[in-house]
Structures are given as structure tokens and as C-alpha cells.
Amino acid sequence: xxxxxxxxxxxxxxxxxxxxxxxxxxxxxxxxxxxxxxxxxxxxxxxxxxxxxxxxxxxxxxxxxxxxxxxxxxxxxxxxxxxxxxxxxxxxxxxxxxxxxxxxxxxxxxxxxxxxxxxxxxxxxxxxxxxxxxxxxxxxxxxxxxxxxxxxxxxxxxxxxxxxxxxxxxxxxxxxxxxxxxxxxxxxxxxxxxxxxxxxxxxxxxxxxxxxxxxxxxxxxxxxxxxxxxxxxxxxxxxxxxxxxxxxx
Numbered sequence: 001x002x003x004x005x006x007x008x009x010x011x012x013x014x015x016x017x018x019x020x021x022x023x024x025x026x027x028x029x030x031x032x033x034x035x036x037x038x039x040x041x042x043x044x045x046x047x048x049x050x051x052x053x054x055x056x057x058x059x060x061x062x063x064x065x066x067x068x069x070x071x072x073x074x075x076x077x078x079x080x081x082x083x084x085x086x087x088x089x090x091x092x093x094x095x096x097x098x099x100x101x102x103x104x105x106x107x108x109x110x111x112x113x114x115x116x117x118x119x120x121x122x123x124x125x126x127x128x129x130x131x132x133x134x135x136x137x138x139x140x141x142x143x144x145x146x147x148x149x150x151x152x153x154x155x156x157x158x159x160x161x162x163x164x165x166x167x168x169x170x171x172x173x174x175x176x177x178x179x180x181x182x183x184x185x186x187x188x189x190x191x192x193x194x195x196x197x198x199x200x201x202x203x204x205x206x207x208x209x210x211x212x213x214x215x216x217x218x219x220x221x222x223x224x225x226x227x228x229x230x231x232x233x234x235x236x237x238x239x240x241x242x243x244x245x246x247x248x249x
Contacts, residue, residue: 022063023110027055030064043068059102063111066094070118089141092122096148115149116198122146123202126163130205135167147176154183155199162206165213188232195233204234208243215247223247 025031027049033042042064049061069091072084084090095118102108108115122142129138143160150156161176187193195203207230214223224247230237231244 022060022067022107024106025060025063027060027064030061034064034067039068039071057101059098059100059107062094062098062101063107066091066098066118067114069094070114070121073121088121088125091118092142092145092149096145099149119146119149119198123199127202127205130163130166130209133166135163139163139167139169153196153199154180154187155196155203158184159199159202159206162210162213166209184233185229188229193233200234200237204230204237204239207234208239211243211247 022031022034027046030042030046030049033039033045046061046064046068049055049058050065055061069084069087072080072087073091075081075084095115099105099108123146126138126142126146129135129141139160143156143163147153147157147160157176158180161173161180164170164173164176207227211223211227211230214220214226227240227243227247230240234240
């Protein structure tokens with residue numbers, strides 16, 4: 001991002017329901033621009049901060065850039081949509097950068113409301129890509145950076161692994177699934193597991209798609225085992241239940 005359209009003063013953006021500014025921030029100029037809805041100016045100013053020696057490793061400007069790009073994603077203005085075609089992907093990319101420099105995780109924790117909105121939107125976009133069988137974009141645009149943002153989210157890691165398997169990236173799939181499955185099994189064995197609401201839909205799709213893939217590859221026993229495990233983690237999910245019945249009836 002090296003330049004911006006000079007549209008900030010004349011274009012109206014569709015503001016999403018977010019907190020007024022970065023929580024815990026100290027960069028007043030960015031706060032003022034964001035509060036006024038001058039998202040292009042705010043993103044440009046935040047970018048200049050990241051290019052300075054003083055603020056290059058400060059997480060705050062990266063978070064502002066992420067939030068501004070999130071606003072661009074929801075804009076109804078045709079010029080904004082055309083110019084910022086990858087706005088959501090860029091919002092996620094800068095959120096990951098924010099966390100990279102947020103050593104104490106203060107911004108990450110304090111701004112969880114925004115980050116959850118970002119996660120949800122990215123997961124919805126990824127699901128749409130998976131539904132269209134565009135597994136490469138789903139993985140590279142959303143699942144991989146989401147895992148970077150939340151490396152301890154083993155449900156998400158499982159979903160990424162299934163996407164890798166669907167795109168026939170065997171080595172990446174094996175690594176992700178091999179890391180995710182033991183932890184998910186451990187959580188299930190504790191008897192109190194409840195899938196995070198945010199990831200439920202993606203997790204459901206992953207179990208259905210993975211069991212179908214294994215069956216199509218003539219691994220019937222593995223396919224059955226996977227959907228049975230999905231039934232344990234998502235006992236009331238309709239799609240998982242329907243797939244489960246196909247393998248057990």
C-alpha cells in the first residue's frame with residue numbers, strides 16, 4: 001500500500017458497527033481521523049507511521065490500517081470497491097502484523113471485539129470460496145493468516161488442514177491435521193468440550209468435506225472415523241448429523 005485515492009473528503013463509506021477507535025491506543029491523530037470516518041486519510045497516515053523508525057514496530061498503526069481496510073470492505077461506493085478489491089485480505093494481513101509487534105498482547109486482547117468481527121467475516125468469505133471449490137484462495141487469503149493470528153486455535157488449524165487436503169497439498173494438510181487432531185481429541189476426552197461459536201460453521205463443513213474426500217479416495221474406515229469424531233465435537237450440527245447417518249446406517 002503505497003498510495004491512496006484522494007476521495008476521503010467526498011465519499012461516504014458504510015460504517016460497520018465497531019468501537020470508535022483502537023482501544024488502548026496513544027496515536028491521537030489516527031484516533032481523530034478514524035472517529036471522523038476519514039478512513040483513507042487514517043490508513044495513509046498510519047502507513048507513514050509504519051515507515052518511520054520510531055513506529056515501525058508499534059502495533060497500533062497496523063491495527064488502524066486493518067480497521068480502515070475492514071471499513072473499505074463494507075463500503076457501498078463503487079470507486080472504493082474497485083480500488084480496494086482485496087480490502088478484507090489486507091485487513092487480515094495487517095491484523096497479523098499488529099499481533100507480530102504486540103509482544104504483551106495488549107492490543108490483541110483489548111480489541112477482541114473488532115478482531116472477532118474480522119475473524120467472522122474472513123471465515124464467511126473463506127466458506128464461500130470453499131463452496132466454489134476455490135481452495136487455494138480460501139487457504140492463502142484467509143485460513144493461513146487466520147492461523148497466524150490464532151496459532152492455538154486447533155479448530156481453525158483443522159479447518160485449514162482440510163482445505164489443504166481438498167487442494168491436494170498433502171504435506172501442508174498432514175502437518176496441520178497432525179498438529180490439530182491430538183489437541184481436539186484431548187479436548188473431547190475431557191467431556192466438557194463446546195466448539196467455539198465463531199468456528200462452528202467452518203468446522204462442520206470441514207468434517208463433512210474431509211469425510212467425503214476420504215471416502216472418495218477409498219479410505220472408508222478413516223472417513224467413518226472422522227465423521228464420528230465430528231459428531232462428538234458437534235453433536236447437534238445438522239450437516240454433520242446427516243453425514244454421520246450416511247456412514248452409520
